[in-house]
Amino acid sequence: MTARDHWIDRHLRRLHIGQFLQRAVEWLTVYLFFFGTTVLVVKLTTPALWPHVLWVAVGAVPVTLLAWWTSRTGQFTRGESVALLDRSLGAGGLLMTLTEAPDEDWETHLPQVERRWRESLPRIRPKRFAGSLAMPVLFTIGACFVPLREISANPVVKNTAGQQATSELENMLEALEEAEVLDEQEEQTLRDAIEKLQEETEDAPLTHEKWETVDALEQRMRMQLEEASVGIAQAAQAAAILAKAGDGENSELSAERLAELEEDLVETLRKMSENGSLSAGAGSLSKSDLQRLMKSGQLRLPEDPEEREKLLNELSDFLQEEADKLSELRSECEGGQCENCGKECEGGQCQACAGNKPGRGGISRGRGDAEMAWGDESDETGVKFKETVLPPGMQEDPKDEVIGITRSEPEVDPATSVSRGAAHANDPAAGRETWDRKLRPRHRGAVRKFFDSAKGE
Amino acid sequence: MSDIATEQQATQRLLSPDEVERARGMIGKLLDGLGTAILGQQELLELVTICLLARGHMLLEGLPGLGKTELVKSLSALLGLGFRRVQFTPDLLPGDIVGSPILQDTDGSRKLVFHKGPIFANLLLADEINRATPKTQSALLEAMQERSVTVMGETHELPRPFFVLATQNPIELEGTYPLPEAQLDRFTFKINVHGVSSDTLQQIISKRRHGQPPALSEVLSHEEMEQLFDLVDGVHLPEAVANYIARLVNATHPDSADAPEECSKYVRYGASPRAAIALAGTARAAALLTGKPNVGFDEVRRVAVSVLGHRLVLDYSARLEGWTPVRMVERLVDAVPEVGRPVPQDVEV
Numbered sequence: 001m002t003a004r005d006h007w008i009d010r011h012l013r014r015l016h017i018g019q020f021l022q023r024a025v026e027w028l029t030v031y032l033f034f035f036g037t038t039v040l041v042v043k044l045t046t047p048a049l050w051p052h053v054l055w056v057a058v059g060a061v062p063v064t065l066l067a068w069w070t071s072r073t074g075q076f077t078r079g080e081s082v083a084l085l086d087r088s089l090g091a092g093g094l095l096m097t098l099t100e101a102p103d104e105d106w107e108t109h110l111p112q113v114e115r116r117w118r119e120s121l122p123r124i125r126p127k128r129f130a131g132s133l134a135m136p137v138l139f140t141i142g143a144c145f146v147p148l149r150e151i152s153a154n155p156v157v158k159n160t161a162g163q164q165a166t167s168e169l170e171n172m173l174e175a176l177e178e179a180e181v182l183d184e185q186e187e188q189t190l191r192d193a194i195e196k197l198q199e200e201t202e203d204a205p206l207t208h209e210k211w212e213t214v215d216a217l218e219q220r221m222r223m224q225l226e227e228a229s230v231g232i233a234q235a236a237q238a239a240a241i242l243a244k245a246g247d248g249e250n251s252e253l254s255a256e257r258l259a260e261l262e263e264d265l266v267e268t269l270r271k272m273s274e275n276g277s278l279s280a281g282a283g284s285l286s287k288s289d290l291q292r293l294m295k296s297g298q299l300r301l302p303e304d305p306e307e308r309e310k311l312l313n314e315l316s317d318f319l320q321e322e323a324d325k326l327s328e329l330r331s332e333c334e335g336g337q338c339e340n341c342g343k344e345c346e347g348g349q350c351q352a353c354a355g356n357k358p359g360r361g362g363i364s365r366g367r368g369d370a371e372m373a374w375g376d377e378s379d380e381t382g383v384k385f386k387e388t389v390l391p392p393g394m395q396e397d398p399k400d401e402v403i404g405i406t407r408s409e410p411e412v413d414p415a416t417s418v419s420r421g422a423a424h425a426n427d428p429a430a431g432r433e434t435w436d437r438k439l440r441p442r443h444r445g446a447v448r449k450f451f452d453s454a455k456g457e
Numbered sequence: 458m459s460d461i462a463t464e465q466q467a468t469q470r471l472l473s474p475d476e477v478e479r480a481r482g483m484i485g486k487l488l489d490g491l492g493t494a495i496l497g498q499q500e501l502l503e504l505v506t507i508c509l510l511a512r513g514h515m516l517l518e519g520l521p522g523l524g525k526t527e528l529v530k531s532l533s534a535l536l537g538l539g540f541r542r543v544q545f546t547p548d549l550l551p552g553d554i555v556g557s558p559i560l561q562d563t564d565g566s567r568k569l570v571f572h573k574g575p576i577f578a579n580l581l582l583a584d585e586i587n588r589a590t591p592k593t594q595s596a597l598l599e600a601m602q603e604r605s606v607t608v609m610g611e612t613h614e615l616p617r618p619f620f621v622l623a624t625q626n627p628i629e630l631e632g633t634y635p636l637p638e639a640q641l642d643r644f645t646f647k648i649n650v651h652g653v654s655s656d657t658l659q660q661i662i663s664k665r666r667h668g669q670p671p672a673l674s675e676v677l678s679h680e681e682m683e684q685l686f687d688l689v690d691g692v693h694l695p696e697a698v699a700n701y702i703a704r705l706v707n708a709t710h711p712d713s714a715d716a717p718e719e720c721s722k723y724v725r726y727g728a729s730p731r732a733a734i735a736l737a738g739t740a741r742a743a744a745l746l747t748g749k750p751n752v753g754f755d756e757v758r759r760v761a762v763s764v765l766g767h768r769l770v771l772d773y774s775a776r777l778e779g780w781t782p783v784r785m786v787e788r789l790v791d792a793v794p795e796v797g798r799p800v801p802q803d804v805e806v
Contacts, residue, residue, distance in 0.1 A: 018804030025803070080796045083697035084806055086753075087795060093744075093753030096695035103471040106750060122804040129803050444777045451773055 004098070004110065007117045012081040014122045023071040024064055025132045031063045032136035036143040047148040088120035162201030165214045169194045172221050179329055180275045181228040193217055229326035235268035236319030243312035472691045472750040480688045481748045486676040487535055494531035494670040495524050497657030503746060504648050504763055505532070510689050510742035513645025513735060514601050514621040516767065523650045525624040527670060529582045536682060537675035538579035539616060545589035547632065551596035555606040571608060576600055579616055583623035587633045594640055597621060601643040618682065638770060645735045647767035692741040693751040697796065699737065702757055705793050706733040709769055717792035723775035724785065728768040736764045754795045762786045
């Protein structure tokens with residue numbers, strides 16, 4: 001191998017390196033932007049994949065290999081390298097010639113100083129390579145430092161309003177069952193209705209009919225609770241009055257009134273017995289005492305006044321406790337306070353805010369600040385718009401009125417009175433004069449258009 | 458391509474430094490002689506010499522009085538070649554140039570005898586060629602390409618070497634007939650003759666009586682001319698330079714992928730393969746002129762404007778935008794890289 005071949009080989013090798021670097025920049029730029037975007041997408045949408053997504057960075061190795069492989073397909077040939085080296089050396093084609101047709105006489109005409117050959121070699125530009133990759137690398141690094149997106153604490157659940165409404169009803173029914181307010185038939189009816197509502201609202205949106213059903217069921221359970229609560233409270237009062245009245249002889253109340261009170265008491269106890277409220281007895285009274293007391297549907301009070309008074313007082317206390325329990329159930333609020341105004345609850349709702357709670361305003365579902373309950377989207381199928389013929393324009397017909405009077409004949413503008421064709425003929429820029437005019441630079445567009453259209457034909 | 462190159466390597470040897478030096482000496486004598494006749498036009502003289510060494514025809518375009526005719530006359534004197542001058546006029550007929558058969562009475566019998574026209578010379582000066590009709594201009598087509606003329610079915614060889622040196626005036630175009638593309642393509646060079654500097658004008662005025670150039674004697678014999686032609690043929694054309702010439706000519710075509718944007722937009726018809734042959738031949742001559750045994754990229758660039766300029770047919774819009782053929786060739790030379798593959802940006806060549 002001659003010294004000339006040695007320099008040509010070095011020249012060719014550097015060109016190949018340059019081609020590889022250029023291809024590597026192209027491929028790596030695309031790859032790094034892809035990698036950075038992937039990291040961003042993972043961090044913002046599926047944080048669970050972080051930091052496993054960093055394994056994608058390993059792909060840079062095959063990408064680099066691919067760049068090397070593709071750079072080989074369009075590599076500089078030796079002849080091209082010689083041509084470039086010839087130019088760099090300023091040999092005027094002699095290097096190319098001697099490579100194709102070696103001649104010792106002319107060999108000495110090539111540069112003999114090694115420094116000139118070295119200076120003619122192409123210089124690798126690592127700064128340019130690094131500069132080209134700086135932007136995608138920064139983008140990728142920036143993407144890695146983007147904070148992970150926090151997953152929403154309240155996942156969106158389909159049809160939340162319907163599920164929540166039926167859940168509240170179910171909780172209320174369970175509370176009534178614990179309080180043993182409902183009889184078996186009523187309880188079964190309510191349970192069936194709530195289950196049916198649950199099924200219907202599972203996939204379908206909560207329509208206004210179902211809202212009505214929810215309200216009706218809630219109202220029904222509240223009424224049952226209120227009725228039971230009031231009944232027991234009255235019975236407790238009746239028992240207390242009966243205890244004070246003694247055997248009836250010294251009482252201020254009439255015999256009919258006492259009989260009514262006894263009847264109310266018995267009726268309440270019967271209902272409580274039917275609901276199972278008295279299955280464990282009533283206070284200090286055992287179940288057998290209560291059965292004896294209500295034998296054949298009438299109140300069998302002991303003959304002894306003291307014993308009678310004691311029994312009725314115990315019964316009154318028991319009933320009062322039951323009434324208090326139900327009253328407490330009616331007035332159940334979160335923490336015993338109204339969630340709207342923070343005041344103490346009174347009754348089933350905070351009385352002060354009962355009328356102000358949004359979303360509880362009846363069929364229209366309340367006022368503007370009520371929580372939105374979304375239903376199905378409506379479509380425009382079958383919707384018809386009525387076509388309306390607009391009234392005629394007001395300026396269509398000129399007004400029949402005098403707009404002015406002149407002393408002489410009105411002056412007529414020839415441009416408006418003469419026909420358009422005639423006006424065009426009188427224009428000095430029309431016809432032959434226009435055709436003969438010298439072509440100016442600003443008219444070149446029109447000329448070009450004319451010739452191009454002629455060419456197209 | 459590589460097979461051709463290998464074959465070329467096997468058969469062709471490089472000119473020796475002595476041969477190149479001898480050729481340079483002969484060319485130098487010719488240039489010196491021309492320099493005494495035509496003052497201050499060194500570039501023009503070199504281009505004319507290059508065209509002659511490439512055995513090409515030449516079209517000189519310039520204003521009257523710039524020495525076009527004097528240049529051709531000086532050439533014929535220096536080379537000792539047979540010289541004829543034809544002043545082209547609108548009433549000139551083809552027969553006036555190529556010759557015509559004449560009825561002769563010889564020994565009682567009459568027969569048509571061909572009388573040679575002025576074209577039968579080594580150096581034909583076709584003065585103001587664009588004043589003749591296209592019919593007469595076409596009489597030169599066969600002569601310029603085949604170096605022969607055919608009259609009444611008989612083909613007559615022209616003397617060797619044969620050059621047509623035509624002149625034309627770029628102004629006073631009234632009543633002229635622009636040369637057709639086929640005719641233009643046969644001219645190897647079209648050279649625009651420009652005016653000279655004030656110093657040169659002063660020299661002409663002070664040193665020459667009535668502007669007459671000094672009498673010139675022959676500096677190159679016919680044999681030396683033939684030797685020069687052989688040496689020009691022996692100049693090596695590297696494969697990369699041939700590839701450059703091919704890409705350069707190909708880029709003149711508006712449909713070519715190598716064509717720059719301006720060329721695609723303004724050129725209607727590009728250069729022919731004859732242009733590529735002329736480019737290679739004149740580049741060889743240019744290399745020998747500079748004392749090189751081979752053609753380089755610089756020689757191709759040097760002759761590109763003279764070879765390609767008159768072969769490009771520009772669109773009407775080129776005139777509107779101020780593009781001339783010469784400017785277009787200069788743009789092509791700038792746009793077409795010497796090596797067909799772009800140098801990667803990550804290396805600095």
